[in-house]
Amino acid sequence: MIKWLIALYALFFLTGCFEPSIERTGSLIVIDAGHGGHDGGASAEGKLEKTLVLQVSKKLYEKFKDKGFNVHLTRDNDTFLTLAQRTKVADKKDAIVFISIHANAIADKRRFSQVEGIETYFLQKTRDAKSQRIAARENASVLKGTDRLSKNVIIDSVLNGPKIIESNKLAIDVQKSIMRNIKSHYIDTKDGGVRPAPFYVLVGASRPSILVEVGYITNPKERERLFTSDYQERLAEGIVEGTIKYIDNRKKEFGF
């Protein structure tokens, strides 16, 4: 009897019956590469955030496509986008998630070697000074060239809604998965965790939305790794795996 059960289990396992099946065809994922054009984002030693996040976003595009998703990149070249341009695809089409890719920086040169790590943000007001500082820097860039109406988006109006709860869950799955992928080869990478912060780019998208700060461009060790294909592959793999885990857990809500 036991032998028979084991054989049956092995058969199910080999044929993939225990793997959750997802109807990914037609499900849209929006990848937002931060900055672009005249807005280089953070910079250090001649390396620009806008270049790095485009490279990572392109890898994400390919990987999500390979998994059968429909993917939209807000930019696939070095151009500047307004806040409305970044979020309109996620709103018009039925995107299931919106993922914005950025890289972090600090202003204090004396601490360049100490401050490092990967952080994932979801939209929420916070008293945490560090998160406020990072949101202020990213918001200043994204609001360049934005009209007055868009600038008056009231963060309060979207807080505490279902989107915030879902975004928090997505952020947790993605951060966990990134760290697992990165730490398998870069054991000393710091896990900056999941954090709430008031990012404007996340206000505009009406879907579960997160912003990944893939590392500190001001940290010499991290900067060197961030611009290698291997590190970018692992970052992208982690984001894709985490997103799929989130979708698998919530496929009922999406009507899969």
Ligand SMILES: [Zn+2]
């Ligand atoms: Zn940025």
